[in-house]
Amino acid sequence: MSVEKKYDVVIVGAGVAGATAASLISRMGFSVALIDAKPSYRVGDKPCGDAIGKHHFEEVGIKPPSGEELDGLVKGILLYSPSEEVVLTIEGEGYEINRVKFTQRLIRESIDNGAEYYDETNASAPIIENGFVRGVIATRMGEKLVFRSNVVIDASGSARSIVRRLPPEWPVVDPIKPEDTQIAYREIRILEEWIDKPEYIRIYVNQKIAPGGYWWNFPKSIARTVNVGLGVQNGKGYEHPRTYLYKYILTRPEFKNSKIVETSGALVPTRRPPYSMVWNGIMVIGDAAYTVNPVHGGGKGSGMLAAKAASIAFAKASEIGDYSAKGLWIMNKLYIDYYGAKQASLDIFRIFLQKLSDDDIEYGLRKRILKESDLYETSITGVIKNKKSVFDKLGRVIAGLGRPSLLAKLIVAAEYMDKMKKLYEEYPDTPEKLSEWMYRVNSLYESFERALKE
Ligand SMILES: Cc1cc2nc3c(=O)[nH]c(=O)nc-3n(C[C@H](O)[C@H](O)[C@H](O)COP(=O)(O)OP(=O)(O)OC[C@H]3O[C@@H](n4cnc5c(N)ncnc54)[C@H](O)[C@@H]3O)c2cc1C
Known part of the structure; x- marks a missing residue:
């Protein structure tokens, strides 16, 4: 029945x-x-x-979280270099929500x-x-x-x-493909001692601790609670992120004697x-x-x-x-307009970032090749606006100051990000024209991979 x-x-x-x-x-x-x-x-x-940006609620037309839906107000992100000697502050309002x-x-x-x-x-x-x-x-x-x-x-x-x-x-x-996903794992923990600036969520880039991803520590405003976890690129034979969490992160002094509230992980498409x-x-x-x-x-x-x-x-x-x-069909056009064109362009940036070593990242953040404002802008728009200053820096570096290949590849990535965004903006008006557009997307990825190898 x-x-x-x-x-x-x-x-x-x-x-x-x-x-x-x-x-x-x-x-x-x-x-x-x-x-x-x-x-x-x-x-x-x-x-x-x-963690979620405040702007999304205005864009969607949904009332932002309040009362018991809210675990904390976020003022911005502290981005740590692999050595943790360089810390960029990226301002931007958001929430830690009670999902x-x-x-x-x-x-x-x-x-x-x-x-x-x-x-x-x-x-x-x-x-x-x-x-x-x-x-x-x-x-x-x-x-x-x-x-x-x-x-x-x-x-x-x-x-x-x-x-x-x-x-x-x-x-x-x-x-x-598996390598276009992350395996992410996090624990919610109560710390013994509260941390400075709890209104800033922390992102740590370190290929040894989180290969192909990053690790985070997101404070909530409830009773010394943090959401601590990491994502690891899938399909590359890395260990489960829980192993890295216990080996490298929870052994740090700030997590000493912390108590588990929740544990779990899942796949993230990226x-x-x-x-x-x-x-x-x-x-x-x-x-x-x-x-x-x-x-x-x-x-x-x-x-x-x-x-x-x-x-x-x-x-x-x-x-x-x-x-x-x-x-x-209009759904494709709307989503591309709201987010999809930027998402595709950031996919190019993701592929570039996943090929960098800790030394490259340390150098890039230390020399402010992309400044805090550029990083914020890039994450919002999917476009590296400041290409001119990157080119200027490239000139200086070629003159003997640093790493020409890193900067040259960043320039290539920035150009391909623009190309991908433009291609998404040219998304076909009808399903009949989709195969030709799919061919152009696939060709652009192949050409980008070749350009990175040159
Ligand atoms: C560890 C980790 C950290 C993350 N951190 C952040 C973050 O800080 N900020 C952020 O914005 N995003 C973050 N993400 C990503 C974010 O969680 C997801 O993008 C988002 O929750 C996806 O929502 P969804 O509704 O698409 O899917 P889900 O939340 O996965 O919901 C899918 C639902 O479908 C149901 N379902 C599945 N199969 C069936 C079936 N056959 N029949 C009926 N029901 C079914 C499931 O039970 C589930 O309730 C993180 C992800 C992970 C894994």
Whole structure:
């Protein structure tokens, strides 16, 4: 026996991306089913550093966290060089959020708007009919449920529970390579002694401690609590990040006698968005669509932006009753405009950064090749604006002061970042032109890899 239900939209996954989409779409009066495999009290409990920029809430149109949703106010980032002798202060307001309380507020808002929420419900397969996704099959406490809908939104995080079961030739599938992901692990701990400047989150770049990634210490304002963890590039044979945490980080004096509150880790995609975030009857958002900043690995804000793009595109498709790839296509354009072009450009920067040694990074930060303001600007826009001063420095270095190859490669990376951003801004207007554009994207990556080797 199975129960069959019909909605305008079925959203698989009630993490921050899925819950935002449910809130925005139900707000417009559409019928929404939001389903998650977790029990209600655990939904939103995803391993995370919990840091998020203030600007994202204004961009998405969601009330920022307050009260018990807030674990601390952030004024900026302290960025440490490998030796920790150089510390850059990057100003920028944000929050340490209570991810569970915040996500559950979005779910409550959706329910208040009329959405139906199914916890402990596991979506096992898409329903595909005549080349369209028409819903999902799920189970809840041993009962089979059939959710039919005009559109399914896959917001199932790195599991990609629906999208990975679609025909592989659909461009929305676009699998990710292990080396374009990070394995991240963090612990929430109570320190014995509180630290200076708790309103600044700390990022430490050190290839020995966090190969291909970085480690962090994010203070929360509750009772000497910190979120401490690291990301390690996947697919390179490095050890699990927990090993590095215990070997190099928790042995530092500031963590002496600290007490564990929570532990866990997860995969983080750190790449460009998929070739398309939509196809016939399907949209994909959040980690399932790799909507994460490739350089710092933050994905909550950009996941919410993807949810906003999906909600607008869904509403437009409904006006004309066209839920095909063509009808939903505007989502790609919107996300690229909000975040995707910058994300793709930062993917080039990420590939460049992952090839640097600790000595290169130490040199770059010490000589302020990119200043604090440039780093902030680059992280917001995906463009290295200050190329002229980098060129000037290159001139001086070639004259005998330092490392010409590092600077020359930075110039190459900056140029390719611009090219990638421009290519994303030229994203095709219709699905028919997608293959040619995909070819250009792949060629640009290949050409960048060759240029870095020269
Ligand atoms: C250690 C670590 C630190 C991080 N630090 C930060 C940070 O400081 N700031 C930041 O912005 N980002 C950070 N990130 C990234 C951020 O956590 C994610 O980008 C973000 O939480 C993704 O949200 P999501 O809604 O896409 O996916 P998720 O939060 O993973 O939600 C997916 C949901 O789908 C459900 N689901 C999966 N499969 C099914 C199924 N078959 N049926 C039903 N439900 C299903 C899951 O139960 C889950 O609730 C970090 C990630 C890690 C791992």
